[in-house]
Amino acid sequence: MSDFQDKARAAAKAMRAVFPETPLLRNAHLSDLYGADIWLKREDLSPVRSYKLRGAFNAMRKRDGLELVVCASAGNHAQGVAFMCRHFGVRGVIFMPVTTPQQKIQKTAMFGGDSVEIRLVGDYFDQCLTAAQDHAKAEGGFFLSPFDDVDVIEGQASVGAEIEAQLGGVPDTLVVPVGGGGLGSGLLGYFGSKPNYTFVEPKGGACLRAALEAGKPVTLDKVNTFADGAAVARIGDVTFERLKDVGLASTLQINEDRLCTTMLDMLNVEGIVLEPAGALSVDALKDMGQMIRGRRVVCITSGGNFDFERLPEVKERAQTYAGLKKYFILRLPQRPGALRGFLDMLGPDDDIARFEYLKKSARNFGSVLIGLETRDPKNFTVLYEKLDAAGFVYTDITEDEVLSNFII
Structure with a gap:
């Protein structure tokens, strides 16, 4: 037993005076879906709905006379x-x-x-x-870092101490979300090389991958803050020193829009509310395939601080990623019956979610912003073939980030 393990276990024991351990629950739906024995370490069920209070507790309890x-x-x-x-x-x-x-x-x-x-x-x-x-x-005052502090790392490692005790051993695979690296370095320090690790980052904030490629912490030029719980521009110096040998093959970078599909699945199927960063480990299973089949896997659901006012955005992103929703600008002839001609091309599963048209005087054509939802991505292929055959001019702006953000 290492000294670090002793400290993590002591931290976990001390925490019981403040809050109970978070549950480790086998998930039958995910286990059946991926042919594995999948467990969720539910850090989203802590008193503050994330694991962050662990590091804060450990760092503060070790400083006498803190004011x-x-x-x-x-x-x-x-x-x-x-x-x-x-x-x-x-x-x-x-x-x-x-x-x-x-x-x-x-x-x-x-x-x-x-x-x-x-x-x-x-x-x-x-x-x-x-x-x-x-x-x-x-x-x-004492500046309490969210991750780049040895006592914070030790506190986050208490997650590992609980997993080992609840599972009665070490999992075959541990799927860990990474932001600044506090949780990942804590779990790596606790378990060592025993499980296989997959460290998961949002694609728009992959500071661990950038540091591994550069051999040192680097600051990302741009960060997508959608998965704000893990969207960090630069991994910590202390945490990277502990993670520097994990290798690029042990990391995954998750598309933020795809992440939304997992958030909705967990909400609709399991009734589990996860914030974007909290869903990273579950979403990563989609990329792990045969690597986890037949294995005992623990995913850290690291947070559930989700504002339901963001739900429409999450649904929009999920539909867009799945190819079930598209936006395009249609050049519509300004003549009677032109709109009817377009509407007749829509199939029974196509639904207009947005329609904006301004008839302009002395012009032969007008532009229409259209948002369409459907039940099968193939329906858009059929629609576009009909539009092409009829001579309609249109531009799909779904993937145009600047234009779609401005208009939509």
């Missing part, structure tokens, strides 16, 4: 720190970007109560982070 904790976060880390500030009776100042959804701000305030002060600074996380670090330095 001020400062952190920067747009979500889960903020809630974990707020929860623990209230538990330990420590004053906390939590910096969040001005653009943070109100729901996350309210939940952070709810968990922290009178123990925390929330300051909204900057439009982007980097601005918020700089302000938090400057404040901690000026006030002599």
Whole structure:
């Protein structure tokens, strides 16, 4: 037994005075679907609906006389720190970007109560982070990193201690979401080389892969913040030192739109609410195929802080990825019956979700923005063949990120 394992187990034991262990549940639906023995470690069922309070607890419990904790976060880390500030009776100042959804701000305030002060600074996380670090330095407070701290890593490793005890051993495969690397490096430190690992990142925030390719942490030029719980521009220095030898073959990068299909499946089939980052490990199973068949697999569902106001966006992304929804601009002749001619081409499973047309004087053609939903992607092939045969001019803008974001 390693010293790190001892510390992780001690952390897990100490946490029981604050919150119960999260359940490890076998999922029959996923097991049947992939021909494997699949278990979900439900970190989405922690008091703050993510694993982040573990690292916050461990880092704070180890510092006697702690008076001020400062952190920067747009979500889960903020809630974990707020929860623990209230538990330990420590004053906390939590910096969040001005653009943070109100729901996350309210939940952070709810968990922290009178123990925390929330300051909204900057439009982007980097601005918020700089302000938090400057404040901690000026006030002599403890800056609590969301991942790049040895005590935080040790606290996140308590997930591994619980898995081992609940499963009665080590899984064959461990599927781990990665943002800044705190959870991944903690689990790798706890289990060592015993299980096969798959470290999963959102495609638009794959900082671990970038660091592995460069041989050192690098800052991504651009980050897609949809999976905000794991969308990190630069992996931590401490965490990368522990993850640097995992190899590119042990990583997966998940398309954010495909991630939405898994979020909807888990909600509709299992009644499990997962945020985008929380669904990463489950979505990764789609790419693992024969690698996991017949094996005992544990997926970390790392968070369930999902604002249901985002559900329409999730559905839109899922339909687009599955090829069940498309947007296109149709050049429609300005003559009687032209619109009817187009409508007659639609099949029984085609549904108009959006239609915008402005008739302009002294023009022979007008542009129509059309959004169509269907039950089978092949229906669009049939429709486009009909449009081509009839001489209609159209442009599919579904994959045009700039144009579709502006119009849709």
